[in-house]
Amino acid sequence: MMKKVYGVTQINRYIRNMFAQDFVLHQVCVKGEVSNCKYHSSGHIYFTLKENNSAISAIMFAGNRGGLSFRMKDGDKVEVTGSIEVFERDGRYQIYAKEITLAGAGDLYARFLQLKQELEEMGMFAEEYKKPIPQYAGRIGIVTAPTGAAIQDIRNIAARRNPYVQLILYPALVQGEGAKESIVNGIHALDAMHLDIIIVGRGGGSIEDLWAFNEEIVARAIFECETPVISAVGHEVDYTIADYVADLRAPTPSAAAELAVYDRNQMLQRIRTDRVHLMRSMKSKIAVIQGRMETLKARLMQQSPVYRLNSQKQYLEELQLRLEHGMTQQLDKNRARLRMLAQHFDDISPLKRLGQGYAYVSDSRQNGLKSVSQVSKGEQLQISVKDGTVKARVEEIICQEEIGR
Numbered sequence: 001m002m003k004k005v006y007g008v009t010q011i012n013r014y015i016r017n018m019f020a021q022d023f024v025l026h027q028v029c030v031k032g033e034v035s036n037c038k039y040h041s042s043g044h045i046y047f048t049l050k051e052n053n054s055a056i057s058a059i060m061f062a063g064n065r066g067g068l069s070f071r072m073k074d075g076d077k078v079e080v081t082g083s084i085e086v087f088e089r090d091g092r093y094q095i096y097a098k099e100i101t102l103a104g105a106g107d108l109y110a111r112f113l114q115l116k117q118e119l120e121e122m123g124m125f126a127e128e129y130k131k132p133i134p135q136y137a138g139r140i141g142i143v144t145a146p147t148g149a150a151i152q153d154i155r156n157i158a159a160r161r162n163p164y165v166q167l168i169l170y171p172a173l174v175q176g177e178g179a180k181e182s183i184v185n186g187i188h189a190l191d192a193m194h195l196d197i198i199i200v201g202r203g204g205g206s207i208e209d210l211w212a213f214n215e216e217i218v219a220r221a222i223f224e225c226e227t228p229v230i231s232a233v234g235h236e237v238d239y240t241i242a243d244y245v246a247d248l249r250a251p252t253p254s255a256a257a258e259l260a261v262y263d264r265n266q267m268l269q270r271i272r273t274d275r276v277h278l279m280r281s282m283k284s285k286i287a288v289i290q291g292r293m294e295t296l297k298a299r300l301m302q303q304s305p306v307y308r309l310n311s312q313k314q315y316l317e318e319l320q321l322r323l324e325h326g327m328t329q330q331l332d333k334n335r336a337r338l339r340m341l342a343q344h345f346d347d348i349s350p351l352k353r354l355g356q357g358y359a360y361v362s363d364s365r366q367n368g369l370k371s372v373s374q375v376s377k378g379e380q381l382q383i384s385v386k387d388g389t390v391k392a393r394v395e396e397i398i399c400q401e402e403i404g405r
Contacts, residue, residue: 008091016086019093025084030056030095031103034076035206045072048206049080049095057094058082067099073237074207075109078102108207112214115241119216124223130247131228134196136262139166141190141198141227143183146171150203150232150253157257162264168195174202179212184221191225198225199256200242201232213240222246232256360384372397 006014019025032049039045043062048055058080060068072078081099086092119125140158144150146169158165170186173179183200190198200222202210212218213233219241222229231246232253243249250256301307361369362382369375375394383390 009088012086012088012091015091015093016088019084019086027081028084028095029079029081031079032056032077033107034072034078035074035208037072037074037076037206045097047072049078056084057092058097059094060097060100064098067097070102072100075112076102108211112207112241115214115216115219116244119219119241119245124219125244129223133228133230133248133259136267137165137196137260139168139193139195140260141168141170141193141195143170143172143186143190143198143200144202144253145174148203150201153252153254154199154257157254158261161258161261164264165261168193174212175205175209180215180218183212183218187218187221187225187229191227195227197230197260198227199230199232199250199253199260200246201230201250201253201256202234203253204235204238210234210238210240213242215241218242219245230256230260359390372399 030049032051032055035048035050035055037045037047043065045060045065045068047058049058060082067081079101080095080097081101082095082097084093084095087094123129142151142154144154151169155167158167168190170190172186173182187198187200200213202213204210210233213231222231222242222245228247230248230250231240231242232250232255233240233242234252236251248259250259360383362384363369363375364380364382366382367374369381375381375397377394377397379394381392381394383392
């Protein structure tokens with residue numbers, strides 16, 4: 001008997017048609033817990049509905065986003081209304097959501113909120129217990145899976161920022177059975193090495209994938225760790241209990257590396273800049289101090305006995321020059337005045353007059369004769385001329401009035 005052989009496309013198409021003919025699947029409402037929720041840049045939303053050990057893939061196209069009134073996240077318990085169809089290319093079925101309503105928080109999310117509240121009431125999230133992150137770490141421990149994007153991102157960024165920083169990896173399980181114990185052992189082992197910083201984390205995933213970092217024993221290990229701990233679990237939107245209890249939360253493993261490893265090039269540039277500023281400041285201060293020293297030196301010299309003696313000597317020399325100059329000026333003025341007086345006396349000198357033909361007449365008592373009333377007839381007179389004296393006697397006295405007549 002010849003067996004009939006079908007192609008994969010034929011089978012997938014046949015199953016798709018079977019789903020299409022089932023009117024129950026055209027409008028169905030499914031209840032479950034959201035997991036692996038992803039908002040695509042196209043506007044579509046991809047997620048998984050879970051219940052106990054069963055799961056179904058789901059998608060809401062961007063055109064149906066009006067049927068979603070809240071931002072869906074992992075752990076939400078929702079009711080999805082839509083149609084279940086077969087995606088022929090991959091041969092798998094999924095629910096195409098047209099409307100999604102919130103039915104309540106899922107079991108895992110409820111456990112998360114309960115533990116978060118308990119630890120917060122214990123004070124494990126308090127800022128006063130958080131240790132500062134060293135700015136210049138030389139040895140950094142990492143608790144994460146030995147394979148995967150998280151450790152590679154940390155290594156790449158650390159090598160770029162500072163290749164001299166030592167990275168010590170504790171290869172831990174970060175998901176599934178035994179993950180929480182492995183993470184705790186890693187924290188204890190690296191803490192005993194007295195490192196500068198410990199990074200605890202992994203890459204992104206669903207709430208189930210990240211659940212090991214929501215366990216109480218992991219939170220207590222981080223809280224009791226003497227080494228500063230940076231949590232780096234999942235993506236930027238993911239929050240775990242480890243994030244709240246850690247000394248510093250990084251949104252991603254890459255960001256944790258940026259926070260833990262100082263940039264050597266930036267540090268060298270800052271050192272060069274600080275050196276230039278320091279040199280300028282030192283030169284400025286040296287110039288100010290030199291100026292003050294010159295001022296003090298000048299003041300000290302002014303108080304020096306030698307300087308004061310030289311100053312007094314110079315002052316005396318200036319006084320002497322001023323005195324000599326003043327005396328010379330006074331002598332010159334006196335000489336000029338004397339010449340003027342001599343000229344004046346020479347002009348009025350009797351001798352000069354006598355030399356011009358005048359004579360000096362005096363009576364017998366040597367009194368100069370100025371008026372005819374001073375003499376009498378027969379009185380003897382002396383007449384002085386240029387080259388001698390003539391004695392004479394008065395013969396006649398003639399007044400001026402008689403001459404006029």
